[in-house]
Amino acid sequence: MTRPRPLVPRPDQADTVRTVGEFGVIARVLARAGSARLAEVGPGDDAAVVATPDGRVVATTDVLVEGRHFRRDWSSAEDVGHKAAAANLADVAAMGGTTTALLVGLACPADTPTSWLEGVATGLADECAPLGAAVVGGDTVAAAPGSEAVVLSVTALGDLGGRRPVLRSGARPGDVVALAGRLGWSACGLAVLRRGFSSPLAVVAAHRRPSPPYAAGPAAAEAGATAMCDVSDGLLADTGHIATASGVVLELDRAALVAACLVPDGPLQQVGAALGTDPLAWVLTGGEDHAFVATFPAGTPLPQGWTAIGAVRAAGTAPGVLVDGEAAEAVAAALGAGGTGHAHFG
Template sequence: MGEFPLIARVVARSGTASLADVGPGDDAAVLRTPDGRVVACTDVLVEGRHFRRDWSSAEDVGHKAAAANLADVAAMGAVPTALLVGLACPADTSAAWLEGVAVGMAAECAPFGAAVVGGDTSASAPDSSAVVLSVTALGDLGGRAPVLRSGARAGDVVAVAGRLGWSACGLAVLRRGFSAPAAAVGAHRRPLPPYAAGPAAADAGATAMCDTSDGLLADAGHLAADSGVVLDLDRAVLRETYVVGPLPQVAAALGGDPLGWVLTGGEDHALVATFPPHVALPEGWTRIGVVHEPTEDGPGVRVDGVPAAQVAAELGEETGHVHFG
């Protein structure tokens, strides 16, 4: 049908952003910024690496693409306001499939009054059959100071909001050619980030925070490195609190330890944060460890005092996902 009829059909299913004075259709969107500052982040999703069309519906892909970015906005303590989407796809891609992606994105954005307000489309290279989505999310801090990765201090409490290990569990199921249990597979197809927990943590005085897109150990490691501290996590609390739902059942069937998924599995988009010890944790946050001064080995993550890499290796896992690693 060509580029512009396709854009019209996709835009018709993309929803409306409450802060947009000008939405799709002009050379650029215009958004109101009540706080005067804009939180911005971008994620790229590549077919075959981040999603597979034989594993996920178009709406699943839309939900997942939006969630990956909206969670980063929440991790700064902000509320999402809009998405911009760049799309590259083969010329024979079904327009109905792309409409489904738009529907999924719109549904993920709707609770915040956010929506896709613009973007671009392009045909893929002639020798490429992969769909690529580049999604930029914008957010509003509502007067809060942004919560950075660099603010954790010795004595702080480490806490998590959201699920851990569910997406990795679902991926393990799909890789073996199964589609059940549905709870695990569904978690991989459509993550459930705890969006409201980010602004709540900022309001409660969180000193540092980030999204766990690459796994708890990996992303807590970024926070530890940027803050120059050691995050020491409690293995017993993590096992008792997060080895739940489908994780024990699937791990037993596959002969593994579900704690590996909890510590190293990505794409649940939980939030990990540090709080001063005197602060009452907001609803939905669970204490999982403490912050220490760095040792002679420098900053990093430990589990009951054992370095993260060693713990991951004992569980048969890498510490987390690293592109080009």
């Protein structure tokens, strides 16, 4: 493993938010925003106007705080933009929808390089472009006095395309539990960066820029998925949300998860061996890969990209998640994880 190259931009007093000013920053950022296919009125007015062909709007918000969700010495500005967009695009897809537009709120110190903000805008635009979406508005404010942290608040709007929204509460006994996307890569990359290294590049890149399979969400809705969730906090934690909302038990199959997520001699095993960590811990409890987990009626052909990893059982005494019959909390503890997934304020 190799040491990371610092990515913090060098200060240039002629290129800071303080020097360029609010409207100068907005103009430079919007020049990189791209265009949203369904935007009837874009940036520049008091509000944007976005068409809603379905007649319903999917809406979600995520907040990224520097030092908690990203570090400028670990990630480029473009990385941060990609990551901020992905967290929201994945939430829309997990409802069975497709993102149509983003709104971005920014709080930053006055000495933030404008070029860094342009990089964030480029990352946002590049992540949205394949879906026909773009940033259509937002707000910029100065960070609180004494604060050096950048805060990004991103709101995504989406369209269901005539499909019913897929909720967390629809799983039923007998359903199949399935996964689309990869798990454990972002958490593995974070473990590498925390130890001062930057390789294997594949897992570090996965932490910097998630790669959610956005099309898998609408495809699952079309196929009749009964429940679905974006895996942002960890598989055990997020399947726990489905179990609680649906009043059922989700029993995951360890062998199926290993087969789906751990390529023999892959980067997770390599890093796990180097750090003395069981890579299954990252698969089960690591967040921010933004894979999707869903339940489907038994016998339903799974859409392309989806893999069966378990089954839904009746809750009995209480809803929850099991791995080969063992409670999620016990499995996480045995793997040395600090819990079943990320806990805000934990």
